[in-house]
Amino acid sequence: MRFEFATANRILFGPGVAADLPRIVSSLGRRPFVLTGGTPERHEGILNPLARAGLKPATFGVAGEPTTETASAAVAAARRAQADVVIGIGGGSAIDTGKVVAAMLTNEGTIEDYLEVVGLGEALRNHSAPYVAVPTTAGTGAEVTRNAVLLVAQHRVKVSMRSPFLLPHVALVDPALTHSMPPELTAGTGLDALTQLVEAFVSKKANPVTDGICREGLRRAARSLRRAFEDGSDAVAREDMALAGLFSGLALANAALGAVHGFAGPLGGMIEAPHGVICGRLLPHVIAANVQALRDRAPGSPALARFDEIAQIVTGNESARASDGVAWVEDLCNALALPGLRRYGLAEADFPAAVAQARKASSMKGNPTELQDDELTAILAAATD
Numbered sequence: 001m002r003f004e005f006a007t008a009n010r011i012l013f014g015p016g017v018a019a020d021l022p023r024i025v026s027s028l029g030r031r032p033f034v035l036t037g038g039t040p041e042r043h044e045g046i047l048n049p050l051a052r053a054g055l056k057p058a059t060f061g062v063a064g065e066p067t068t069e070t071a072s073a074a075v076a077a078a079r080r081a082q083a084d085v086v087i088g089i090g091g092g093s094a095i096d097t098g099k100v101v102a103a104m105l106t107n108e109g110t111i112e113d114y115l116e117v118v119g120l121g122e123a124l125r126n127h128s129a130p131y132v133a134v135p136t137t138a139g140t141g142a143e144v145t146r147n148a149v150l151l152v153a154q155h156r157v158k159v160s161m162r163s164p165f166l167l168p169h170v171a172l173v174d175p176a177l178t179h180s181m182p183p184e185l186t187a188g189t190g191l192d193a194l195t196q197l198v199e200a201f202v203s204k205k206a207n208p209v210t211d212g213i214c215r216e217g218l219r220r221a222a223r224s225l226r227r228a229f230e231d232g233s234d235a236v237a238r239e240d241m242a243l244a245g246l247f248s249g250l251a252l253a254n255a256a257l258g259a260v261h262g263f264a265g266p267l268g269g270m271i272e273a274p275h276g277v278i279c280g281r282l283l284p285h286v287i288a289a290n291v292q293a294l295r296d297r298a299p300g301s302p303a304l305a306r307f308d309e310i311a312q313i314v315t316g317n318e319s320a321r322a323s324d325g326v327a328w329v330e331d332l333c334n335a336l337a338l339p340g341l342r343r344y345g346l347a348e349a350d351f352p353a354a355v356a357q358a359r360k361a362s363s364m365k366g367n368p369t370e371l372q373d374d375e376l377t378a379i380l381a382a383a384t385d
Helices: 017-026 040-052 068-080 092-104 183-202 208-230 235-255 259-270 275-297 303-315 322-335 348-360 362-366 373-384
Strands: 010-013 032-037 058-062 085-090 131-135 147-152 157-162 170-173
Touching: 010 017, 010 235, 017 040, 017 085, 017 131, 017 170, 032 040, 032 068, 032 092, 040 058, 040 085, 058 068, 058 092, 068 092, 068 147, 085 092, 092 131, 092 147, 092 157, 147 259, 157 259, 170 235, 183 208, 183 235, 183 259, 183 275, 183 303, 183 322, 183 362, 208 235, 208 303, 208 322, 259 275, 259 348, 259 362, 259 373, 275 303, 275 322, 275 373, 303 322, 348 362, 348 373
Parallel strands: 010 170, 032 058, 032 085, 085 131, 131 170
Antiparallel strands: 147 157
């Protein structure tokens, strides 16, 4: 047995830990550059203490999904500000853009030099500038991952910059910051976390450390995602989901993902659908396709027992099997009011391109079995309606 486990240098978790941000930033630099969502004023409660501590941050809003153009503009702004520490406050978009900014402050060239698939895929040569990630959503796990996802508009695809140097120096995870998420955002980010936990658990690259993290994360997501969706003020459910999101990031960074995320990158560039909605609609059909393919072509695969275990965890039924897990996920998606992907413009004519691009995605390398084109096409068809 041989594996690696790497994560952020420090993880601080708990209600109220966001108050530690000025002290942490002061230990890393004096000229902070802050990435937020599209409305930085929403985070005045976090930013004002920085100013009172003598740290006057320059801010940059990331509206919507981050593109290479947005990230390049943020890098230019950070260089003009002579930033020596970067802070990402928000969802995965702000946090991933912050990773790119921190990396490009210390590395030469352009963002495209370091992008997978459509870029040159070069390795970062230097450690990133100090970076503090403060998630305000619960699901992406971006605060502890070693990649940053960007939309490349001209290629209609989402791809990653990937490097151990992208791991944040500090992840500050405060569940209290997630209480203001509206139900639809709670659903999308929560389904992203659930999907990442499932895929990392059955990944070819899973290891004993990520196995334990996934099991605990799945238990928390299963008992609390619907509760957080129905009552955003449920502090226990919000804490569970903040942990599930964190654990999903820890797991995916060290065990890889699978076909759901193999599809999510291409589809994210083809249709304007939230990433978590794409994941949620694909997940039950990917599980079912993987289980059937394994039974047909690799009946001795240990992944089959793992799919059964997932079903047992999420349903609370010790005799559950993979099909029960599929039904549970479908029921959850319906309870969270997830529409089919046709609502976002996905059509049958898009399937061949989506399948072809998914095959090139790095996430496919972790899928427990190689799915054929007809199986991948059937997954898309089922998720569209």
